[in-house]
Amino acid sequence: xxxxxxxxxxxxxxxxxxxxxxxxxxxxxxxxxxxxxxxxxxxxxxxxxxxxxxxxxxxxxxxxxxxxxxxxxxxxxxxxxxxxxxxxxxxxxxxxxxxxxxxxxxxxxxxxxxxxxxxxxxxxxxxxxxxxxxxxxxxxxxxxxxxxxxxxxxxxxxxxxxxxxxxxxxxxxxxxxxxxxxxxxxxxxxxxxxxxxxxxxxxxxxxxxxxxxxxxxxxxxxxxxxxxxxxxxxxxxxxxxxxxxxxxxxxxxxxxxxxxxxxxxxxxxxxxxxxxxxxxxxxxxxxxxxxxxxxxxxxxxxxxxxxxxxxxxxxxxxxxxxxxxxxxxxxxxxxxxxxxxxxxxxxx
Numbered sequence: 001x002x003x004x005x006x007x008x009x010x011x012x013x014x015x016x017x018x019x020x021x022x023x024x025x026x027x028x029x030x031x032x033x034x035x036x037x038x039x040x041x042x043x044x045x046x047x048x049x050x051x052x053x054x055x056x057x058x059x060x061x062x063x064x065x066x067x068x069x070x071x072x073x074x075x076x077x078x079x080x081x082x083x084x085x086x087x088x089x090x091x092x093x094x095x096x097x098x099x100x101x102x103x104x105x106x107x108x109x110x111x112x113x114x115x116x117x118x119x120x121x122x123x124x125x126x127x128x129x130x131x132x133x134x135x136x137x138x139x140x141x142x143x144x145x146x147x148x149x150x151x152x153x154x155x156x157x158x159x160x161x162x163x164x165x166x167x168x169x170x171x172x173x174x175x176x177x178x179x180x181x182x183x184x185x186x187x188x189x190x191x192x193x194x195x196x197x198x199x200x201x202x203x204x205x206x207x208x209x210x211x212x213x214x215x216x217x218x219x220x221x222x223x224x225x226x227x228x229x230x231x232x233x234x235x236x237x238x239x240x241x242x243x244x245x246x247x248x249x250x251x252x253x254x255x256x257x258x259x260x261x262x263x264x265x266x267x268x269x270x271x272x273x274x275x276x277x278x279x280x281x282x283x284x285x286x287x288x289x290x291x292x293x294x295x296x297x298x299x300x301x302x303x304x305x306x307x308x309x310x311x312x313x314x315x316x317x318x319x320x321x322x323x324x325x326x327x328x329x330x331x332x333x334x335x336x337x338x339x340x341x342x343x344x345x346x347x348x
Contacts, residue, residue: 008073012171020218169214181302195261200306240327
C-alpha cells in the first residue's frame with residue numbers, strides 16, 4: 001500500500017483527491033487540515049496549524065511510512081506580496097516535519113496555478129507553457145517550487161507541480177470554487193425573480209477561458225506522482241476544451257430555468273453582501289441543508305475570475321506527450337456539479 005499525506009484535505013482540490021485515492025484502492029490516506037475530519041476505512045484526519053512549526057512537528061511525529069505528500073493547502077491574504085510568507089512557510093513546515101525522518105518518501109506533489117504565468121496581473125502570453133519565462137515577483141507558487149527544487153537536489157525522492165486553470169467541484173467553505181459562486185448566484189437570482197446576468201467586466205464575457213474539473217485534477221495529480229514522467233516536472237492540467245462566458249452563460253441559465261439578460265458589471269462582493277436573509281429563507285423554504293451564508297460562496301473569487309477581460313488559457317500538450325490523456329467537457333462538468341449540489345440539498 002502507498003501511504004498518502006494530503007495537505008489541505010478539506011478544500012475542493014484536496015477533498016476530491018482524497019476521494020480519488022480511496023477509490024483507487026491501493027492507498028492509505030492521512031488528511032491534514034485546520035479543522036480535521038471524520039475517519040473512514042483507510043482514511044484518518046489530523047487537525048494542525050501548519051503556520052506553527054512546533055504544532056506541525058508534533059502533529060506529524062506519529063506518522064511513519066509516508067510515501068507521497070500531496071500539497072494543496074492555501075492561506076488567503078489581501079495582497080499578492082502577503083501571500084508569499086504564509087504559503088511558503090506552511091509548505092516548509094510540512095517538508096521539515098516529514099522529509100528528514102521518512103526514508104519511505106518517494107514524491108512530493110505541489111498544487112500551483114496560472115499565477116506562475118502572471119494571470120493574476122493582467123494579459124499574459126497564451127497559451128501559457130510550462131517553460132515560459134518568469135515574471136516579476138512576488139509569487140508564492142514560484143517560491144514554493146524553488147524551495148522543493150533546492151530541497152530535492154541530489155535526493156532520491158522527486159517532486160511534481162500541477163498547474164490547473166480555475167478548479168470546479170463540489171465543496172463548501174473553500175475560497176476558490178467558481179462552481180459554488182455560480183450556483184448560489186443563480187439560485188438567489190431565481191429566488192428574487194430576476195434574470196441571470198453576467199456580472200463581470202464587459203471584455204470578460206467574450207474572452208476565452210478554460211476550467212479544470214476537480215476529479216480530473218485528482219487523476220492527473222496521482223498520475224504525475226506515480227509515473228516516471230512526472231519526476232521533477234510541472235504540468236498544465238485543464239479539461240481540454242475552452243469556451244467564452246457568452247456561450248456558456250445561457251446554458252447555465254437553462255439548468256436553473258432562468259432568463260438571460262444582458263451583462264451588467266457589478267462586484268458580487270458588494271451586491272451579494274446583504275443576501276444572508278434571502279439565503280436563510282431559501283434554506284427553510286426548500287428544505288436545504290442548513291449552511292451558513294458565509295460558507296456557501298466566495299464572492300471575491302467570483303469577482304476575480306469574472307474580471308479577466310483577456311484570454312486565460314494554457315498549453316496542455318506536455319502532459320499529453322507524457323501520457324496523460326484524460327479530458328472533461330466543461331459544459332457537462334458544470335451541469336453535473338450543479339446537479340450534485342441539488343442532490344445533496346445544498347441548493348434548491
